[in-house]
Amino acid sequence: MDAREDILFRVRVALGRTDANRPAAAADVQAAFAARSQGPRPQLGADLLARFRHESGVQSSSVDEVATLDEVPAAVARYLAERQLPQRAVVWPKYAALPWAQAGLAVEARAAQGDDAVGITGCFCAIAETGTLMTCSAPDTPAATSLLPETHIAIVPLSRIVAGMEDGWALARAELGELPRAVNFISGPSRTGDIEQTIVIGAHGPYRVHLILVRDC
Amino acid sequence: MRSQAMFFKARVGDKLADRVLQENLGKAKSKFVDARARAVAEYERDEGADFEALREAGKEIRNRTLANLDVWLETFEAKATERGGQVMYARDGAEICRLVTEIAQRHGVNKVVKSKSMLSEEAALNQALAAAGIQPIETDLGEYILQINDNEPPSHIIAPAFHKSKEQVAELFMRTHGSSKKSGIEEMTREARETLRGHFLSATMGISGGNFLIAETGSVSLVTNEGNGRMVTTLPKVHVVITGIEKVIPTLEDFATLMRLLPRSATGQHISNYVSVLTGVKGADELDGPEHLYFILVDNGRASLVGTEFQEMLRCIRCGACMNHCPVYQTVGGHAYGWVYPGPMGSVLTPLYTGIANALDLPHAATLCGQCSVVCPVKIPLPELLRGLREKQVEMDLRPWSERIALRLWGWVARRPKLYALATKIGVRYLNWLADGTDRIQVLGVAPEWTRGRDFPAPEGRTFRELYAERRTGQGR
Known part of the structure; x- marks a missing residue:
């Protein structure tokens, strides 16, 4: 018997599966998918922005805020200059058209490579409860841009x-239908506690995560 | 990995005598415990947030899929296949090794980057890959440290190098990387990052475990802090997921609930830095992501727990809270347990997966203080399961003859009240004589083994029955 049949056979025997009780099991699966019931959740109150800002700090992300998308490049240039980081970056193709050059930035819209120092992304949405970015992969929003560079800058529309x-x-579900290949929830820079349970920032992913909140977009 | 659990007692002796290990364990032990307590308290500051209710919900989610595991697996399989994944099954470690090697060879892979997978430890996959001429690289920092130390086994499921000091890691890095010796943890982490970055960029296959399989969408979820889980599933063209058949959960909403439990229970974080939900393969126009996705769903003993008194163990979400809070683990460390999983969850899983007769000491390596079940995010009654395994040992006649005779003798005497009263009366006086006027006995005459590493408390004076009889007749002191 092949491994699949063997394993499933033993599970079925252990559960007492019969033709008679199988429809009830299938119905439970369908019921779960139909209900998509949520577990207990904390009530965060009305001010999600304040919560998002606070939790981002807990996750060691820094936060800036601008009025419009067009102001993002200047905010990025300012951030990079303050930290004496190179004024060049790789950006999601989705944001290729922002006025990067006007802000003095050399920005390329392509897949991130191992030696890119700065990666600029957006997000699908952002989660106030934990200060988390939710990113969805697509041709114009590749996953590696938020991962390979030492500095990750993310645009977060309020x-x-x-x-x-x-x-x-x-x-x-509402906007994409089915899930994209990669949904990544990102909460601050990468870290490890594997040596003496001491938290160190910058394991394999970025050392810095900087969020630029955008009021009108 | 071949279990060494039968050598538990001997290993415990070694571990207790190992001064460096004891110092490392002493430094580490309270960190996870304090972090979890803080995280639970912080969670409950929000309106309507009750961690106990969350644990109950976590338990119900896991029970739901286990109750109809066959149908949930088929549902996951259909959905994952529809999205371009290939679902395979493995009965045991040898089958895992064979499947992974075949996949690597099919795609012409000679180097594999690995995110942490405890199942690949169960299978000793690294050795099998190396034997087939395929270089496996562990990329979780803890796992990497152990791999370059001659494939040392992990001593903790989420912090594999829990038992190592930074000095030991510094030595190891100097020897392996041929670099100058570092003293700071940050410098060492950077050195590992730089070494591993090259492997991430050049490997053509990534292997990961799976924290959960989501039936609704056919996805696998990965939870990491370092970002290595994302690296191995984004850059190489082949991604192989190795995970247990019990990991399936129904919906994305259920995943959200479990993600409120897992990081808080494991490291005390509100959420881990990187939580990925991966579905299918790279689309034609996408710039990154694997072109081939394989799921290897593994039994290796799990199916035999379904429908038994031990089924509850299959709810385990591998957070490590039980070992973090276990006084035995805190004292002896993870290696003493002899197989992949240490602490209370290991003391249940090792005998069940590798044979009850091969791990006789583990169910007894517990004080049954109950702390593990208090912190378990999915409410596994670990002390009851350990007791159940002790009962199995008795039923299977696996206890030593001396213990069996002693218990039979005790049972025989206990059924004869007068004889019992006399025996305990003599016993108490014998113990008092051994204590020689002090409150402790240094060498217990009839069972000297008991007092090899501790004293035996001396009885107060007379037996309970004597005191009780005295009080009944009104002669109480």
């Missing part, structure tokens, strides 16, 4: 801040 992960899933 209109896209939701309370919890459940709200992010609801948005994804």
